[in-house]
Amino acid sequence: MKKLPLIALISALVAAPVFATNGGFAGPGAVTTTSPQNIQGGFSGPNSSETTVAKALELSDDSWVILRGNIVKQLDHKHYEFTDGTGTITLEISRKRWNGINVTPTDKVEVSGKIDKDWNSREVEVKQIQLIK
Missing domain, CATH: 1.20.5 (Single alpha-helices involved in coiled-coils or other helix-helix interfaces)
Structure with missing residues (x-):
């Protein structure tokens, strides 16, 4: 019952x-x-999280950022050097975030992620990456 x-x-x-x-x-x-x-819903409009590398280097830990620029070199298996003309920052991109896209240093990309601040460094833990056409 x-x-x-x-x-x-x-x-x-x-x-x-x-x-x-x-x-x-x-x-x-x-x-x-x-x-x-x-059907999923959500917001479509200007994004307040889009920023530059120079500004991202000043943000606090766990701040969400969207950066547009170029990945210029690979530092190790999941760390990359990124620049947008205002500065450089390290990106941490796990294998599953690539989603099958191939990127060269001449390709412009948009990365979304959060700032990971340690004692003496800052990097962006990338949650999404996409090519900009």
């Missing part, structure tokens, strides 16, 4: 995210189409 309420509760918890797929920001710059790509 107690199994029925438990099954109903579990079904409601599993189905809740399905009903919450619509939503997000509707205002200046928002995408208003209802195509399958936009």
Whole structure:
């Protein structure tokens, strides 16, 4: 007898995210189409996290940044030197973040990640990387 309420509760918890797929920001710059790509919701507009290397070097630990520039060389298996013309910073990019793209020093990329500040260094722990066309 107690199994029925438990099954109903579990079904409601599993189905809740399905009903919450619509939503997000509707205002200046928002995408208003209802195509399958936009069902997830969210914000579409200017990004306040986009910054330069010079500014990123001054940010505190765990600050989110978006940088645009070039990866100029590989330092070891997951560390790379990045520049955008305002300075250089080390990127930590794990293998799974590459998503099959190949990048050369002449390719312009956009990296998103968080600042990882140690005693005497700062680097960006990259969560996403993409080529800029």
